[in-house]
Amino acid sequence: MPKPYPQEFRDDVVRVAHNREDGVTLEQVATDFGVHPVTLSKWIRRADVDDGNKPATARTESAELHDARRRIRLLEQENEVLRRAAAYLSQAQLPEMFYPLVKELAANGIPVVLTWRVLQLARQPYYRRLAEPVTAGEVAEAYGANALFDAHRNDPEFGYRFLADEAREAGETMAVRTAWRICSTNRWWSASGKRRRGKNGRPGPAVHDDLVQRDFTADAPNRLWLSDITEHRTSEGKLYLCAVKDVFSNRIVGYSIYSRMKSRLAVAALNNAVARRGDVAGCVVHTDRGSQFRSRRFVHALNRHRMAGSMGRVGAAGDNAALESFFSLLQRNVLDQQRWDTHEQLRIAIITWIERTYHRRRRQTRLGRLTPIEFETIMTPAAQQAA
Numbered sequence: 001m002p003k004p005y006p007q008e009f010r011d012d013v014v015r016v017a018h019n020r021e022d023g024v025t026l027e028q029v030a031t032d033f034g035v036h037p038v039t040l041s042k043w044i045r046r047a048d049v050d051d052g053n054k055p056a057t058a059r060t061e062s063a064e065l066h067d068a069r070r071r072i073r074l075l076e077q078e079n080e081v082l083r084r085a086a087a088y089l090s091q092a093q094l095p096e097m098f099y100p101l102v103k104e105l106a107a108n109g110i111p112v113v114l115t116w117r118v119l120q121l122a123r124q125p126y127y128r129r130l131a132e133p134v135t136a137g138e139v140a141e142a143y144g145a146n147a148l149f150d151a152h153r154n155d156p157e158f159g160y161r162f163l164a165d166e167a168r169e170a171g172e173t174m175a176v177r178t179a180w181r182i183c184s185t186n187r188w189w190s191a192s193g194k195r196r197r198g199k200n201g202r203p204g205p206a207v208h209d210d211l212v213q214r215d216f217t218a219d220a221p222n223r224l225w226l227s228d229i230t231e232h233r234t235s236e237g238k239l240y241l242c243a244v245k246d247v248f249s250n251r252i253v254g255y256s257i258y259s260r261m262k263s264r265l266a267v268a269a270l271n272n273a274v275a276r277r278g279d280v281a282g283c284v285v286h287t288d289r290g291s292q293f294r295s296r297r298f299v300h301a302l303n304r305h306r307m308a309g310s311m312g313r314v315g316a317a318g319d320n321a322a323l324e325s326f327f328s329l330l331q332r333n334v335l336d337q338q339r340w341d342t343h344e345q346l347r348i349a350i351i352t353w354i355e356r357t358y359h360r361r362r363r364q365t366r367l368g369r370l371t372p373i374e375f376e377t378i379m380t381p382a383a384q385q386a387a
Helices: 007-018 025-031 037-050 063-089 093-106 112-119 122-131 137-152 160-169 176-186 263-277 295-306 319-336 343-358 370-387
Strands: 224-234 239-248 251-258 284-287 307-310
Touching: 007 025, 007 037, 007 263, 007 343, 025 343, 037 122, 037 224, 063 093, 063 112, 093 122, 093 137, 093 239, 122 343, 137 160, 137 176, 160 176, 224 263, 224 319, 224 343, 239 263, 239 343, 251 263, 251 343, 263 295, 295 307, 319 343
Parallel strands: 224 284, 284 307
Antiparallel strands: 224 239, 239 251
């Protein structure tokens, strides 16, 4: 049974199909990305339904499935209550601190009775407090603390200034000094630490040993992967690309593109690569010592997929030179070709160049003048037989 394509890859292919030039057919787009035209048509129809451009077809569901989904939704709501309550618990053990949270969750569709049960709140004090509500400043600070806690949980390496920016994006505007006071009170410090480094200082320690030692060779697919992050400016701000490269064929087996350089960018690229390659147990993933690759999220993702991590030295570009050469090609052939106005425009250009040109048209000397797709098609059966 064929492996499902990652959702980010599907969205990108649909995005390219919707923005294709005049004269380019859907069949040509499907060929460039290595998918069947019928599959691409299904993705486009599903995207139109999800975007509300076309009505969804009616689907009959059994009573058991409906009941299972109801129970799952209830569990998700209970987990959401406990997660959001953590920010309030860290401030004080007063029940009144939870009341703004109860109202916020109710506005998001979570029943008040369910929140009472999970947080073990009494009904009468809650309504009595609603009759005599807390001040607007207390409510605003509680909401702000909740937004800061969410941002800190997603990216523990962010300091209070970045957390304040994330809170503003979530709709909770506050002064930087206010964010510092809330974070300081609750001890939400950056995971990178507050120690000042001198001119010869080094970043955090590596969480993996260097298993590669600049030997960028592999005798079969999914034995050695390289990963790194590059950035480029647009009129809307920077856009970051995290790519995962298989050393065996030089193919970019996974990628993720985002407007912020967070740990989830690296995790999403790794998950997309695993989704497309299947059995990757034992594969070595070599990176630099960036905080995204040292994060708990990325380490947990490696362990979940039974992969081995590897890290090069600090300031040694040669320790990841095989992927730096790919980024150099991308810089010359795409990023430096013109001025990019929007993230969407640059994203389409990057994924089109990777899938259409680099994978299927650009022949490489190391691969015997074959493209990465041709090399894998020819050599993979031989490699599997040898194994």
